[in-house]
Amino acid sequence: MAAIPSAHAEQFNVLLFSKTAGWHHESIHAGVTAVQELGRLHDFKVFWTEDAGRVFNDQELAKYQAVIFLLTTGDVLDDRQQAVFERYIQAGGGFVGVHSAADTEHGWPWYTRLVGRMFERHPAVQTAVLKVEERNFPGMERFAPRSLATEEWYQFGPPRSDQLKYLLTVDESTYKPGDQSSKGMGSFHPVSWYQHYDHGRSFYTALGHLPATYGDPVFLHHLYGGIYWAATGRTFKAD
Numbered sequence: 001m002a003a004i005p006s007a008h009a010e011q012f013n014v015l016l017f018s019k020t021a022g023w024h025h026e027s028i029h030a031g032v033t034a035v036q037e038l039g040r041l042h043d044f045k046v047f048w049t050e051d052a053g054r055v056f057n058d059q060e061l062a063k064y065q066a067v068i069f070l071l072t073t074g075d076v077l078d079d080r081q082q083a084v085f086e087r088y089i090q091a092g093g094g095f096v097g098v099h100s101a102a103d104t105e106h107g108w109p110w111y112t113r114l115v116g117r118m119f120e121r122h123p124a125v126q127t128a129v130l131k132v133e134e135r136n137f138p139g140m141e142r143f144a145p146r147s148l149a150t151e152e153w154y155q156f157g158p159p160r161s162d163q164l165k166y167l168l169t170v171d172e173s174t175y176k177p178g179d180q181s182s183k184g185m186g187s188f189h190p191v192s193w194y195q196h197y198d199h200g201r202s203f204y205t206a207l208g209h210l211p212a213t214y215g216d217p218v219f220l221h222h223l224y225g226g227i228y229w230a231a232t233g234r235t236f237k238a239d
Contacts, residue, residue: 010045012065012231014096019050021074025100027211031070034214038224044231056081058088065231066094066201069101071208076104086110089200094230098223099208102154109160114202116164116193117156121178125152125209128175130191133166136237137194139225140167142218152209153177155185161195168192168205168222192222194229201230 016035018028025031032048039046047064049055056077061067061084077085082105089095095114097104103119105111112118130149132140153170155177168191177184192205203226213219229235 011043013045013063014227014231015055015064015067016046016048016070017067017072018070019052019072019076021076023073023100025071027209027214028071030211030214031098031208034220035068035070038220042224052077052081056084058084061088066096066227068096068098068227069104070098071100072104073100074104082108089114089198092200094201096226096230097204099206102204102206113160114197115204116161116195116202117159117190119154120157121155122152123176123178125150126175128153129171131169131171133169137167137225137235138229139222142221151207154206156190161197163195163197164193165195166190166193201233203230
C-alpha cells in the first residue's frame with residue numbers, strides 16, 4: 001500500500017544561524033535546543049547552521065520567513081553574503097537578534113541599522129530589575145511590570161535607526177553598571193526593541209547570555225513572540 005502523504009505543514013520556516021568569529025558563548029547549545037523546542041511547541045520549522053556559505057544565497061534564504069542570529073559574534077558574512085541578506089530583508093524578510101547579535105558585523109552599516117543599537121561594553125553578570133516598556137507586542141504577556149532578571153547587561157551605543165520601539169529596559173539603580181570609566185547608560189537603558197526596517201522586520205533582545213536563561217518560560221515566550229512577529233508581522237493588543 002502506498003504511503004499517504006501528510007497534509008501537515010508548519011506555520012512558517014526560520015533559519016537559525018549561530019556562527020561566531022569572536023567570543024563563543026557557552027549558551028549557544030542551550031539556545032539552539034530551546035529554539036528547536038519552540039519550533040515543536042509552536043509548529044514552525046527550524047533549520048540550524050553555522051555554515052554561511054550553505055544558506056546565504058538568494059535561493060536558500062527565500063525558504064525562510066525569518067532569520068535568527070543567535071549569539072553570533074564578529075564578522076560572520078562575506079561581502080556577497082551580506083548583499084544576499086540585504087536583498088532578503090528588502091523583500092520583506094524578518095530578522096531576530098539574540099544577545100551578541102549586537103556584537104556582530106560592527107563594520108557593516110546596513111546591519112548596524114538593522115539591529116538598531118550596537119554593543120559597547122558590559123559589567124559582570126548581576127541580578128537587576130527588568131521593566132516592561134510596551135506590552136502590546138507578541139511574547140510580552142507574561143512579564144510582570146517589574147521583575148528580577150540575572151543577565152550580562154549590555155550597554156549600547158547610540159541608536160542607528162530612528163524607528164526603534166522599545167519593549168524592555170533595565171533599572172540601572174538596581175545593579176552596578178560599571179566603574180568610574182563606565183557609568184552605564186543612565187535613566188534609560190534598553191534591553192529589547194523592534195522596528196520595521198528596509199521593507200522587512202527586525203526584533204532584538206539582549207537577554208540570553210546564560211545557558212539557564214533558555215530554560216526560563218518567560219524569556220522563551222518573549223523570544224517566541226519576537227520570532228513570530230519577525231516571521232509573520234502579526235501583533236495582538238494586550239488586554
